[in-house]
Each structure stands twice: as structure tokens, then as C-alpha cells.
Amino acid sequence: MCGIVGYLGYRDAYPVLTDGLKQLEYRGYDSAGVALSDDRGNLRVYKEKGKVADLENYAADKDKSGHLGIAHTRWATHGEPCARNAHPHVSASGRFAIVHNGIIENYPVLRTNLEAKGYVFQSSTDTEALVQLIDYIAAQTASDTVSVLQTALKMVVGAYAVALIDRNSPDRLYAARKSSPLAVGIGESEFFIASDMNPISCYTDKVVYLEDGEIAEMSCAGGLRIVNLDNAECSHEIHKVPKNLGMVQKGGFEHFMLKEIFEQPDCIRDCMRGRVNPGDKTVTLSSVREFRDRLLSAGRFIIVACGTSWHAGLIGKQLLESLCRIPAEVVYASEFRYSNPVIHDTDVVVAISQSGETADTLAAIELAKQKGAFIYGICNAVGSSIPRITDAGSYIHAGPEIGVASTKAFTGQVAVLVMLALDLAREKGTIDDICYARTVEALDSIPDKMKSVLKENGRIASLAKIFTYARNFIYLGRGYSYPVALEGALKLKEISYIHAEGYPAAEMKHGPIALIDDEMPVVIIAAGNALYDKILNNVQEIKARKGRVIAIVTEGDDVISKIADTVIEIPQTEECLTPLLSVIPLQMLAYHIAVCKGKDVDRPRNLAKSVTVE
Ligand code: F6R
16 A cells, blocks of 8 residues: 655656556555655655646646656545645745655644644644655754754654655655555665565565565665664675566556456466476475475464455365364454453464465564464565565465456465465365375366366457446355356445345345345356255255346356356365456456446545555
């Protein structure tokens, strides 16, 4: 949430900053701004409501010179999205400009105290309280900028990643972090800062990740210095990252979301590479090899995640319980962290996250760590915060996911969970050889089967036109298909703004059936389900009440396909792998309905890709 970019060096800062912001727009896109400094410290600040392109239009005819600058793309927390609340915020004296990601939780107290001292606030944001506090401390103490920042940040309660420029030090760029990500890129006589390494990787492969409570001071003459809030020097490891990570294009697709839906066969292949061996029909995760005893001796698995990743977690629970016979729970990370959970040091906590930066998931991990649990991460974003604090884990290798609605990350997460469960089950001896080999073989054929599901795209696009009228949708599934029903409903709400709910199919009779009438579309996932006959009954019940059934069935189904209004076929596979196929038509249906309704599919209203605040 909110993207930060900063630059100091020999290049013109403005294009570096705006190009960087475009790569961070997945983090927020309700307003954007930039502050540029010339060599004498004269500040120019441009801000605009809307996307980075709106900022560029606004600044088109303005002076954009300067080799030092900071920039921000915002996801509003405090104060409506508008130019006044957009970052950078400039202190009352005009000396400091700041951009911030996170929440200053004690800003009301800070603001009241500063107003009592005569400060007049220009915005409704929590961030402005911080820059005015910095201004006030600087005026009172006449200390150097780093000392001023240390004093100010010690007074702050909350989460922050900040970038700061000081009119009195036009040769320096400052940054600090606590609980919100920030990376520093080191080039030849130049520095970059950004919320993730994508904007940095266009210019340098050397990155330092700031840790909580650290302040970075960068100058072309003096290099990079990192200290903590007590002014102790902090050693920092320089990581090497691949170049040009962020240059992701739509590759001929109308939207990133559609491109990412179509990338799924390749992503799953990449995810399985070196792990699934189709020759001898085995699955080997290096993390399971390395931490075999700890994982096998686990008394319980607790999966923590949010949103789509939580849906993948629900599938993971079923896999771990049915294949490995290990008790497993799935908890929303936001609930887990405040529920005083019972955690034993024999527990394994599995944290699932596409971004690796979700604030609630990070907090859940910290809590579980304090209680001695072993933490296993399943993440997509390489080098993000979660993989850096977990004991072990597996990347899903899906590549950057730009569309705000998660698609390929979900199937990647499920694929990793399948491999984890299969590998553990084999080690534990809870799966027989035939079932193991059959499931590995079926997993290996999933990418090809995904390709055949993707061929339904044109038909689903036509189908979508029929349903743009709908104000509500119901999604039903059982067993492994229940989380898919939840995921299908979430996709539809996120990007089309149609209200949709997912239920276990058998729960329909306990209430939701009251909603069924001839206008209610019901998506029912019947494919590959051991309880097919019971799902068939549900379809009959819906049709008896004139509901409009869209059924996801296995190829060759000739029972439900005769009763449902529309059927979408998917290839046959093992039941536990069905979600990898059945979710794809639901992603496409949500996508096409949203397109038909003229919605901004990749950047839906009110959402951000990376939820780095609570
Ligand atoms: C839905 C979606 C969100 C995320 C959730 C967790 O399409 O993208 O529900 O799944 O915010 O994010 P990560 O996986 O980055 O922790």
C-alpha cells in the first residue's frame, strides 16, 4: 500500500521517479506526487489526484530539473484521495519533504501538540504530523538531519517506510523503515530507494533491505550509512538481484489480469521445475529435505494468510490432513494476531502470501516465532519481507503479479501446497505408493490441462455478456471445491463490484437458498467431486427455484450438463488437484464480466495489491 521511490545521483531524477512509480502503482493509485530538489536545495513539489499518468500530465509544462527527489503513489488511509492529501508533504518551514507508506497511529496526539505550538496543517493525513514533528525538532535542537529523524521516529507509534529530503542538505537522501518495506539500490555514484526492488532493478543489481528501526543516509560523496534509532552503526548485507525485474509488459493482452490468467500453465511448470520428477514420479522440496525432522515431528500445522492466499490455505489444510494425517488449521492472519492463540513449539506455522509484505501476515509470523513455532513461508515476491523472516519455505516462482486481483499466485500457492503435502506424506508413510505416483503424474499433466481450460476463454467472454445484469452471484462447492467457490466469488466482487458469496454447497439449504429466484446466477463447481450425487441434488434444488446454474463439470459429464443452464468443462484429474483447473473458468468469468461492465480490471477501486497496513 502506497509506493515510494527516491533518487540521488547524476541522472535527472524526475523520469527515474515517475518510471519507478508506474512499477509501484499496484500498491495504490488514487493520487501521486513528486518532490524535486536542485543543487541549492530549492524544492519543487507536484501532486495530482489519480494515477501516475495524471501526475505526468499535470507536471508536463513544469520545471522538473534536479538530481535529487522523492515520489509516491498513494492508497488512501487518512484523508480522501485528492491532491492536498497526496504525498510528498512539506513541513511548515518548507525545509523537509517526506513520502510515507504505513500508518502513524498516534498522529492525532502529535497533530494536536504541534497545532498547539502554532503549526497549521495542510492535509488530513497522518503523514503530515510526522513531517511537521521533524520540522519542529529540527528548529528546537539544531541537530543534524539523522539525529532529528531519530528523535522524531522514537516518538512515533505505528508503521512506516519514509523517504525524506532536507533543503539544508541537498546532496543527501534519507530513508527509514519500521514494519513497511524499503529497499536501497546502490549504483555508481547514485542511490535509489523503493518499496520493492522492481524500480531499482532497472538501474542496479545491488540492493540493501532496510531492517526495522534503521535509518539510511545516502550521499554521492559519502556513500551509504545505516544507523539505528540509538545511532549505532548497522552492518548491511548487499544482495544481488536480477536486472530489469520490473519491466513487465502486457504482452499483447488487454489487461495484466488476463495475461496472468493465461500465464498459469507456464507458472505451474516453473513452480514444479526441479521439484517434480515425472521420470521416477517423485516430488522433492529442498525445504522438506533440509528441515525434514522438524516438519515431520510437527504436532499441528497452522496456516495463516489473508484473502486469496487464505483460500489457498483452506486447500492446504485439506491436503495436509488427508494426505499427511497432520492436524491443520487455517486462520486469517488478522484474527490470529489478536486472538491470543495457543501455539506450541512443536507447531509449524505456514504463512502464505503473494507479496510477502502483508502486514497482518507478517505480524502473525512474529507472534508465532515468539512462541517458538517453526515458520514455513510460501511466497511469490522474491526477497520480500516474509521469506526473509521465515525458517524455511518455498517460492512459487509465478513471476511478478501486477493485476490487483490475484490469479496465477493462487494456483502457484496451491501447487506448492500439493507438493509440500505429497513430499511430507511420502516421508511420513501416510500415502501408499500407487496413490503417490498417480498424484505426481496427474500434477505433472496439470499445465497441459490448464491450456485446454484456457481455450474456453472466448465462450466465457460471450457468457459474461449475459450476466452483466446481475447484482448478486452465489458460488457453491464442496471439499476441495469449497475454497474455489470462495475464490471465484472474491474475484467477481473485486473487479466487477457485483456482490458475490461463496458457500459450501450443502450449506445452501441452511439459509442462502432463500435468495434463489430467476435472476440469481449460481456457479456450482461439480467437477471431480466425490460427492457428485449430492451436488447434483443441489443443482436440482436451484433449478426447482428457477435459479440460473453455471456448472463447472468434468469433461464428458452428461448428467449435470443436461440440467444446468450453462456448463464449462474441465479435464479430469485427481480430486485434490481439481482447484488448479476449476478456478480458471471462474477467473475468466469475473474478468469478462468486469470488462463488459467497463471496470478498471487491473486497478479496481479501493484496492491495492500489497496490503502493508493493518
Ligand atoms: C485478492 C487478493 C487479496 C490478497 C490478500 C493477501 O485477489 O489479491 O485478497 O490475496 O491481500 O495478499 P498476499 O497474498 O500478498 O499476502
